[in-house]
Amino acid sequence: MHKGVIILGACQLTKGALDIFQKNNLIVYGILDDETKWHNTTIHNIPVLGATDDPTFLELLNQECAAFIAYRHIQKRKNCLNFLIAQQKSTPISAIHPSAIIADGVQMGLGNYIGAQVCLASEASVGNHCILHNGVVIEAETQIHDWVEIGAGSIIGDHVTIEEEVFIGIGARIIPGVTIQKGASIGAGSVVLGNVKKGDVLLGNPAKSIQQG
Known part of the structure; x- marks a missing residue:
């Protein structure tokens, strides 16, 4: 059972995903996005921690934190998936x-x-x-x-x-x-x-x- 989730992508689906996870009583630790304009901001009071290759992100995943890909663009979604599989041998929830x-x-x-x-x-x-x-x-x-x-x-x-x-x-x-x-x-x-x-x-x-x- 996952203790929480990190969302990849600060975009249109992010707010919807936050609502879903909160209604399902799953803690969202933070959001990751490679565009620096999002860094040090919050979305619905959830912090944008940094880029998708941030060491903090990798450490949290190693502690059995799940990941969810919020990007709508197919190629961005595929890139994130490939990164997760390569780094963590895991797939998003x-x-x-x-x-x-x-x-x-x-x-x-x-x-x-x-x-x-x-x-x-x-x-x-x-x-x-x-x-x-x-x-x-x-x-x-x-x-x-x-x-x-x-x-x-x-x-x-x-x-x-x-x-x-x-x-x-x-x-x-x-x-x-x-x-x-x-x-x-x-x-x-x-x-x-x-x-x-x-x-x-x-x-x-x-x-x-x-x-x-």
């Missing part, structure tokens, strides 16, 4: 809001952010290092792969497959049964009625590709 509704049979990986009032229906699965913002609904037997971000209030129908590194904006709707391939982006408020190709960008209702060519 998830931040799961206590108001989230998680049905029996849901499978979930490591390092995820699950916001307030997220609903995961029966036999849905969430991979590793995903971000599900407040109020996201994932219907039954939908598969979400690693490094996916889904905006607040989005509804993902049943039997949907969302591959790695997909971004879905606020308030999107994905009808049942579709596949969104790796690296695709769905704009805020879009309604996706069919499969989405790898790396494509869709906007609108119904959602249409805005890629050239």
Whole structure:
């Protein structure tokens, strides 16, 4: 059982993560960020201790303190993960809001952010290092792969497959049964009625590709 947590990243998700850990009665020892402008400041009264390679950070991890990665940018998240694995042979914990509704049979990986009032229906699965913002609904037997971000209030129908590194904006709707391939982006408020190709960008209702060519 972890005694506390250190958050990597002073950014948009940090305040949400702080709220989650405090509601789950987990002590947050501090925040780390490589940008010096954050050093010697506080976020919700939690100090920004220094950079992610700060010796104090490494010492705390050696004392069984957990780490959570709050960066939204995928490459920053991956860099932090690689650092944790290389230095500590450990992986970050998830931040799961206590108001989230998680049905029996849901499978979930490591390092995820699950916001307030997220609903995961029966036999849905969430991979590793995903971000599900407040109020996201994932219907039954939908598969979400690693490094996916889904905006607040989005509804993902049943039997949907969302591959790695997909971004879905606020308030999107994905009808049942579709596949969104790796690296695709769905704009805020879009309604996706069919499969989405790898790396494509869709906007609108119904959602249409805005890629050239």
